[in-house]
Amino acid sequence: MRQTLDGFRNGEMQRETEAMIETWKAGDAEALAQLLRDAANKDAGSKKIMKLLLDDRNIGMAKKITAMLESGSKLFVVVGAGHIAGINSITDILQKQGLQLRQIK
Secondary structure: OHHHHHHHHHOHHHHHHHHHHHHHHHOOHHHHHHHHHHHHOOOHHHHHHHHHHHHHHHHHHHHHHHHHHHOOOOOOOOOOHHHOOOOOOHHHHHHHOOOOOOOOO
16 A cells, blocks of 8 residues: 555656556557556555456456357447456457457557
8 A cells, every 4th residue: 555655656656557548549458468567566465456456357257248249249348458458358368268359449
């Protein structure tokens, strides 16, 4: 918690957020994944929070998307940028299931 508050005070959080926005705008999923990994690996607390906010939720969202697809529904899925980049992302989980995904720019 202290590290997070310090990050707000010293501008680190703003710089990280701006970098994530720019990589998202550029459609650079790999760079976004790296920024998220860097944020998660700052300390044990950050790693735990990222797991709870992203990895754990991605599993459930991927299951729901798969179920909707199996029902024959046509889907247009929109999620936060952190859920689409890197290992254990929704896109990673769905691609491992054999689905073909396309990013719309």
